[in-house]
Amino acid sequence: MPSLDFEEIVSRYYPMLYRFALSLSRNEFDACDLTQETFSIWAKKGHLLRDTTKVKSWLFTTLYREFISGLRRETRWPKQEISEVEDELPAMVPEAPHAIEAAEVMKALQSLDEAFRAPLALFYLQEQSYEEIALILDIPVGTVMSRLSRGKQKLQQALARRQSREESP
């Protein structure tokens, strides 16, 4: 990125940051606040970023830290490695949710525990690799992988529950 024009950065990244914020905060008011606050911090501190190729990661990291600092969570996220989730790896082929609306997918994602929600949201935004997700969330790469693996199963289950509720008379 040759220059760091504020408006250009906002235009380029605010939709994806909003989606990430929406998945974390679970409501659009807080998602807007988080997105705004992230760019407000960028306006004040963005000039300190030396590597201009890291703007996107910086914004996602800042948004996530703002969310966490706001939440003031006291419990630590559980860490799982493959040995702990191996038995839960799906043998069945997951079905793609063709008939489900985007809002329903977001609701299903929002229904997940926060430990799975953040890495899954970043994964499905497709803007960051698993290694970058680990840096943003400040957790080991192995933990990202295990949360993606387990989180996808939970997402499939949440979607299946929503679909079955819709189909029931």
Place this chain on the structure above:
Amino acid sequence: MTRNEAKFVLQSMRPDGSDADDPVFAEALELVQTDSELKAWWEAQQSFDREIAAKLEEIAAPLSLRDTIISQRNKVIALPQRSYLGPWFAAAAALVLIAVILNLFLVNPSSGSPVFSEVYVTSALGALNDDKPALGMTSPDHGRVMAWLKERHAPTGTLPSHLAALPSVGCQTFEVYGHTVSLICFTLVNGKLAHLFIMNQGALIDPPGSSPEYAEKYGWSTAIWSRDGKSYILATRAGPEILHALL
């Protein structure tokens, strides 16, 4: 690498192909080519991932958000510190203050009783918590502020035109004797704040008239008036001249 290990690793590979050259996935992808069951699972998994990613891509950010972010950058706005739990602790403190004030003004109060205007004003000023009101939501967008209040069945009323031209900071609701009071905060051009309280006129024993009554109370410049079934208090620490200019 076993089939399960391959599944575990491959679930971190983005469906848009961005990670195709990452060597971490190479061994698992080789196994996919020789294990038909794994291959079927992988194709279905990629299909699922692509579908979820596409659905989330459909979620649109509010159209006004970009403009709001850009416009906010150029304003010196004294936004209250936003936190997810902080406002509720502050709100609890404000409610304690309101309760103390109400006890000073009324004897044997009962929920739902009409409220004296003086109590309404004093309760409102107490809620401002030394110009750091606890806000339930923050937004410079009046439409979103009003929508938030309406969702909570709180009075909204009509904003005076000069006030309506200012960006909002956010809003909150609280109760005075069982009557819901709305609070909307605005940013003045000098960076100070103005606070508008709205209550149903019928909740007051002695509602103010349609012309604003100005007063200086506890370091606040205040104006109180009624219009179209709502009673309003406007309060600021910016001084009486600025307060007059807002109405």
